[in-house]
Amino acid sequence: MRISVLTMIFLLFMSEVWAQTEGGQVAEKDSGAFRPFPEHFYIEATGGAQLLISEDVENLDFNDRFTSSFSLSAGKWFSPVWGASVKIQGFSLNGFSTTEGIYTATTGSTSPFDEDPVRKEVTINPDGTYRHFIRYANLSLNAYLSLVNLFTEFNGTTRFDLIPSVGIGNMHVFQYKGVPANNSLSVNLGVTGKFCVTPRFDVAVSANAAVFDNDFEGRIAGSKSYDKYVSASAGIVYYFKDRRLKEKAEKNMDAEE
Template identity: 25%
Template sequence: MIKKAFLAALTLCVATVSFAQNAVATSYNEEVVTNNSVVTEEAKGNSFWSNTFITVGAGAQYMYTDHDQRMDFGDRLTPAFTISVGKWFIPAFGIRLGITGLNLKGATQDGLTSESEKGHTHSNGVWYSDKHWLYEQEIDYFNLHGDVMFNVSNALFGYNAKRFWNCSPYIGFSWVRVFDGPTTSEFGGNLGIYNSFRLTDGWHLNLDVRGTLVSDDFDNEVGGRRDEGIIAATIGVTYNFKPRGWKDRVVTVYDNTEITRLRNAMNDLMAENDRLKNIDSDTVTVVKKIVAPCMVVFPKNISVLTEDARVNIGMFAEKVKSLDSGIVYSITGYADAATGNETINERLSRERAEAVLRCLVDEFGLPESQFVIDHKGGVGNMFYDNPELSRTTIIEVKSVPATMK
């Protein structure tokens, strides 16, 4: 029976830990597109070392063996201590490893106590009962145990960091060692209820009630009637190490209006090219050379062009020179709203547009009449939810001559 209980507890422990680790490692992204906005919901697990804790407690315990029911309950009570460390993998599941023990008292019908005789029972030689021919026995032991814990408060009512009382039943396995002669070592199963009462975010008061089941020869007496066990109740304190708590679901909303407009403009140009394939070949040649929009990105709080930006503008200018001089282009400057203030962003977006215009006209020799400049001040994230891509100036076709339509 003990082996079956132990194997069942061990299997449940491994399966639950595997499930908890998978739950922690799992993250998902869900995107919902509404008009020109994208809502991204993201849930992530915490780091491995988060939500770890240590517990120290003391209380009372008693054992039940072959003859203990013949003793008064108060005579069987002895002090108990416990210390354990553990971790919550998700709000409803955790594990812990601990040690419980000290001294147990019971009864035996074997009163041998001399060193030559000792080795059979744990009698201390004190006569207890004439009626049942019993001696007192004392056992010094410790119980090394691993528990799988289920926080039913979080499972049923949702995680709440400010909840005063959390109730966590648990099941696990034990290795119980009797270290005074005659020594024994037993594997067993255990279950119990761990109650924690919040004092602060870091400190909790706890009440732990535990039952441990071991085999019939735990006390070195085989009665052949049933297994033996230990029941303990302790009160203590728990410290929850940082980082503690659980990450909330992150909801990000960003506007795709600008990127949608540019995408539509490029689609219109492609459609126009397809339409003009069936008309005069000279016109088609011109249309095929309509230049795509050009995007120049600036560093944070800067409106001066970098060398990389000037190279891109130069390549755009060479393309413009090969096209119809009647095409008019718009130059629009932007700044990201997350940086600076409204006044600074208004100035930055204007200066960025002017810097691009001056480069096209003064450095690359294009007529200023071909360009119309504008600026939008500080804007939200324009591309890929990245504020750096909003520190930009965009050049694109504004109008074409009637002869090209």
């Protein structure tokens, strides 16, 4: 239910951005700022930490809940106000299982926890609980909104930007140490702060969250229908071409001469 609501929010967000573009609000703000389609493409690479949030995983020691996270994005700003990207984020998550969980071996069937193949790959605690290790990749399509360019005049030389994002994707879990391979719909939310270092490079700091089915790793824990992870990361952004307005760049070159 929650994932369906978030998906609707994503679609409404996209329709509102499109309506503003069609209605001329963005076009007026972007006067002279649009470029040919091949321009304003970028790639972004980040690394950081993340933790899984689910009912049973809270039994893990807090430090054991943190794992490494990496992401790679390729995107384009269609105007100074909005853009889109394809992003892959992943590596590992630490989960936790109790004797009250249900192992979902195959779609449409469930088995008691003691038939979970993870138990053959990990250390079982005296109370029957055990930690399991999840390897995943979350591939998503995201829409971005530049708050700075939305509320101020774009001149191509802004040093800082604050960018919220929303997207939908596929949360793929790899078969690893008894955890079965699986795919789940993911809804992704984030906010990124970017600092312009040069016309082609940014430094980015991001906070992100993803929501997906409770049984994404082959196990149902608790009564909620969804799990989620949150992450914090930092990285660099590279633009394939000078992203400044052509007119602004020419003026700067003339001034330097």
